[in-house]
Amino acid sequence: MTSETTSTTRSSKTTAEADGRDTVAVAASQVRGALQGVSQQVPQVARASRGAIDDLYRMIDTSSDERVTAGVTLSLGLAIGMLLGGANRLLIALSLIPVAITGFVMADRRGTGSSRTSRSGSAAS
Numbered sequence: 001m002t003s004e005t006t007s008t009t010r011s012s013k014t015t016a017e018a019d020g021r022d023t024v025a026v027a028a029s030q031v032r033g034a035l036q037g038v039s040q041q042v043p044q045v046a047r048a049s050r051g052a053i054d055d056l057y058r059m060i061d062t063s064s065d066e067r068v069t070a071g072v073t074l075s076l077g078l079a080i081g082m083l084l085g086g087a088n089r090l091l092i093a094l095s096l097i098p099v100a101i102t103g104f105v106m107a108d109r110r111g112t113g114s115s116r117t118s119r120s121g122s123a124a125s
Contacts, residue, residue, distance in 0.1 A: 056098065060105045068102055075099045 060068060075098040082092050 053097075053101070057101055057105065060098075060102055061108070065109075068105065072099055072102050075102070 060071065063071070075095060079092055079095040079099070082095055
C-alpha cells in the first residue's frame with residue numbers, strides 16, 4: 001500500500017512540475033513578444049517626443065515673461081505636490097521637464113537681453 005501511494009505522489013509531482021514548466025515557457029514567450037512589440041515602437045515614440053519638446057520650447061520662447069513665470073510656478077507646484085504625495089520618481093522628473101525648458105529659454109533671453117512683456121489695458125502713445 002505504501003508503494004502505491006509513493007508512486008502516485010511521484011507521478012503527480014512530475015505532472016505538476018511539467019505543467020509548471022509549460023506555464024513558465026508560455027509566460028516567457030508572451031513577455032518576449034511584448035518586448036519585441038515595444039522595441040519596434042521606441043523610434044516612433046522618440047521622434048514624437050522630440051517634436052513635442054521642440055514645439056513646447058518654441059511656445060515658451062514666444063510667450064511673455066508673465067506667462068513663462070506662471071508656467072514655471074504651475075509646473076514646479078505640480079512637481080512638489082507629486083513629491084509630497086508620494087508619486088513615482090519618474091513622474092516627478094517628467095513634471096519638471098517644462099521647468100528645465102523654461103530655464104533654458106530664460107537663460108537665452110538674459111543672454112540676448114530681449115524681454116517679452118505683455119501690455120494689457122494700456123495704450124502706448
